[in-house]
Amino acid sequence: MILIVSMSLNVMALRSQNQAEQLIINEIQVANIDMFVDPSYNYGGWVELYNPTESAISLAGLVVSDSFGNSFQLPSDMGNVPAYGYKAIWFDHFDTGNQYSSVAYKQVDFKLQYEGGTIELKDPDGNVLCSQSYPQAIQRCSYARTSDGGDTWGWTSTPTPESSNDGSTFATTQLPSPVVDKDATVFTSGFTFNVTIPEGATLRFTTDCSTPTLDNGQTSTTGSFSVNGETAVYRFRLFKDGYLPSSVVTRTYIYKDKEYYLPIISITTDDKNLNDNTIGAYVDGTNGISGNNKSSSNKNRSWERPVNFEYLVPDNESGTYVMALNQECDFEVCGGWSRHFSPAASFRLKSGKIYQGQNFFPYPVFDSKPYIKNKALMIRNGGNDNNGRIKDAAMQEVVMSSGINIDCQSTQPAHIFINGQYKFMFNIREPNNKNHGYSNFGIDTDDMDQFELNTTNGYEQKAGDDIVFRQWMSLAQQLADNPTDESIYEQICEIVDIDEYINYMAVGCYSGDKDWMNYSNNVKGYRSRQGGKFHLILMDTDQGFNDKNMIATLINNLNDNRYDTGKNFLIDIFYNMLKHEGFKKRFIDAFCLVDGSVFEPNRVNEIVTGMKDLAYNAMAFDGKASNLTSSANTAINNMSNSHAERIRNMKNYFELTSPYNLKFSSNIDDGTLFVNNEEVPTGKFDGTLFAPITLYAKAPAGYQFNGWELDGSSYINNAETVFGTSVTWNYYQSGSLDNANWKAESYSQSS
Structure with missing residues (x-):
């Protein structure tokens, strides 16, 4: 049977x-x-x-x-x-x-x-x-x-x-794209423009941002159009019997009702793609899911919507705007809880080959990185600083402009228009996902391991697999069990960009963002699957400088009940690697360099004030100029204050002795200084270091290093151990010795 x-x-x-x-x-x-x-x-x-x-x-x-x-x-x-x-x-x-x-x-x-x-x-x-x-x-x-x-x-x-x-x-043949004789721009006076209509073809167009078809839009028999006194959005498409229709060409002509001066992003799409209750990606709607502190919202979905993206840049010579980019791409809402913050959610613009083979944006959007090839751009609302919209951008600019080896997101403030309407000033940012790896390192996004750490899912694999990441975890545990085994540490260095990782952890621990690894959030990393090393991206630092003792905070969170979800994997790795003396010393040195060089108060003030001044008038359009000023001042104060407390907490955690307050710099801009083989990011230092300390200087081309000048004398030897571990020094911490002749041999410690 x-x-x-x-x-x-x-x-x-x-x-x-x-x-x-x-x-x-x-x-x-x-x-x-x-x-x-x-x-x-x-x-x-x-x-x-x-x-x-x-x-x-x-x-x-x-x-x-x-x-x-x-x-x-x-x-x-x-x-x-x-x-x-x-x-x-x-x-x-x-x-x-x-x-x-x-x-x-x-x-x-x-x-x-x-x-x-x-x-x-x-x-x-x-x-x-x-x-x-x-x-x-x-x-x-x-x-x-x-x-x-x-x-x-x-x-x-x-x-x-x-x-x-x-x-x-x-x-068998597609019609060529419509030729429009006037680029998108900002205007003050009315004008006419023309669209070429090939013989036998029909020109269809829309002004409501939808896609022209034979059933949708209007027909122009002359190809002549007039724009007067208000912003206009035109979309054009050619049709002809026996041919496939042309691609869609979009032009946005923005009436200058405000003194626009920043680059302009203009997004055009059928209104239903953003605002329809069922398929609208930029509204709460009626087809959403719960999450990100919201019971239900379409914005919690990961939907992609087709848009046309125009990027207009001010031309200082002509005083007008020039169309730098005009191409179709995908629009996708991004962020966590900030998806539901006012004035609107952040979003990504993602190029793709289905849009006429154009899988990148061929224009240098970021002055700080004119050489990168951007497949995607993030248009960010400010995150937890949604009213000021400067804290994260300022923090990253301070770090990135210092020259420290760490992966950051470039920024460019811009006026944002959607379907012809001015919306707000947001910051254009580099993406913090796999597209960052493509633009900065040329890693194929289809050949990449990429992960993220978030409060909802813990460790989450976004691309590739977690095999090498788990190898990193395993090796870190082996290193903790055998901290003197250099072969284990060398294996870790083969799969992790160790210089960059040390700096990343130093900046993260020094800045003390309470919405970071300690909260199992805002950590992303990637590697090429072709033997590449992991890179971690500094991101979403809006709540930085809240925790002055982040190292201890991380370790205190190590063994809580979040470990099973993978939320504490990165803390576990860091804690285990600190058992290796070489890694620990490099981390301590990097922490000190971040304190005394990267976040030196004068440069912080200069950078953040400049960014605030640039965005001020644009934020005034949004009624948020005072919020911007407040956020900028908070950022300056947070980054400039509590230096001593952060160093002291780090010193106490590692039970360090022999702290030395030092100030040194090069007398030429291109001179490179090193502390224990770690490059001083800005070429200047004013802070605390811990023995042993070796200073080294490298002269640029055309110069020769003459020596270290210290109180009128010179160390002829370039690499000189200034403070060794076997040397005993006394230190004074009860006020100032400015008026005491403490350098004299006859000085008495009891005086």
């Missing part, structure tokens, strides 16, 4: 396989852009299956694979392709939780490739049921069989997911 059941099951499986072999790949759309919302509430790519038989065919357990080595097994509840019917399989935006929707687990967990490729449908044993190659994508068009199940393929601008192709029109 068991044998009969087994045979029956085998027959059913064979019948199911035979049925699935009848399935046909009927249509493929890679660059959906803004045409069809998928079950995850994104605009993903899709492949349509056609069933030419009289019986429904189940997709449960079948495998989708591509020519790039990706594969995905469809879930058991994937459903059927109905008899003589169609079913779309959606790609990308896969999630087993509720990040996109409750059914995003049915989406294939990889993307269709912009450059083209091959898609296969296989049975669970790997037998190919159907296969189809497809060419490089064309925006808002699909590659389809000209008749359902037929042998001829072509391009159509009227895709039909889960419907027949028989009524679609096909063409």
Whole structure:
């Protein structure tokens, strides 16, 4: 009887396989852009299956694979392709939780490739049921069989997911993009501009920010347009029988109703993409999830929305604005609790190849890093400093401009317009995720391990896997058990950028941000999977300089009940590595350099005041100038004060002796100074160091080091141990000795 059941099951499986072999790949759309919302509430790519038989065919357990080595097994509840019917399989935006929707687990967990490729449908044993190659994508068009199940393929601008192709029109050539004779700009007087209309073509346009189609928008027969006295947003597209429609071209003309002076970001998209209750990504809406201290909000989702991004920069010579960037890209809300802070959530702008192959923003947005290639930009609301919008930017600028080796986020304040309306001044920032690794180190985002630490999920793998991270954890534990085994430490140095990590921990511990590792939050790191080393990114430092004893705070949190979620992994690593004397000494030196060089009060005041002055008038537009001033003053005071207390707490934690207050600098700007082989970031130091201390100077090209000048005398030897561990010194901590001749040999300690 068991044998009969087994045979029956085998027959059913064979019948199911035979049925699935009848399935046909009927249509493929890679660059959906803004045409069809998928079950995850994104605009993903899709492949349509056609069933030419009289019986429904189940997709449960079948495998989708591509020519790039990706594969995905469809879930058991994937459903059927109905008899003589169609079913779309959606790609990308896969999630087993509720990040996109409750059914995003049915989406294939990889993307269709912009450059083209091959898609296969296989049975669970790997037998190919159907296969189809497809060419490089064309925006808002699909590659389809000209008749359902037929042998001829072509391009159509009227895709039909889960419907027949028989009524679609096909063409082989796409019309060129509309040529507009005036770039986006800021204007004071009315003007006219023209759009070229090729012979036989129809120019369709919209002024409500939606995408022009034959059914949406207006027709211009002349191509002549007038702009008078108010901001106008135009979107253009060409149509012609026998051709595929052109791409969409957008122009925003901003009326100068304010004295705009910062760069301008103008975002244009169909209003429903941002504000609709069901699919709007920038409102609470009615289709959200709980999280980030909000019971339910669309803004808690990770939806991507297609937008046009224009970047206008002021031209000092002409006194006008110049269009530096104009391209389509993705918009995605980002941040934690700050998603729900006023005036609005932060968001990312993400380039992608589906937007005419343009997978980066070809303009140097950040003066501090003109050489990087940005795939994404973060438009930040200020986080916990949402009214002042300067604390994190100022903190990172102070650190980054010092020259210390640490990964920071560059900043550029900007006026933000959405669909032609001025909204607010936000700061453009480098992203703090895998795109930071691409722009700063050239790491392929598809070949990267990237993790983050957050209060909700603890340690979370965002890209790649955690194999090397767990190796780091394991080696750190081995190092704690065998702190004199240099081979273990050397292995850690092979997988971690140790110089950068030491500086990262020194800045983090010195600045004492209460929303950092101690709170299991705001830590992100990445590495190239091709033997790369981990880099950690300084980020979200709005609540810095609250904890003056962060080292002790971290260690006190080491063994609490958050460890099982991975929330304390990074603390565990740091604590274990401190058992190694070499690492500990380097950390202590870096901590002291951060104190006496990076956060030297005069440079802090100069940098933050300059940033405040730059943003002041823009924040006045938002009614927040006084908040900006208050935040800037708080940042200056926090970064400038409590130096002695922070050093004392560090000294007490490590039970250090022999503290020395030193002040030294180079008499030329390009001279490089070192303390125990650690470069002094700003080339100047005024603070505390702990023995042993070796000072070293390196002269720039064209100069020669003459020696150390100290109280009128010189040390001829470049590398000189100023304070050794075997030397006994007395120190005085009960006031000032300015009027005492304490340097004289005859000075009495009892006087």
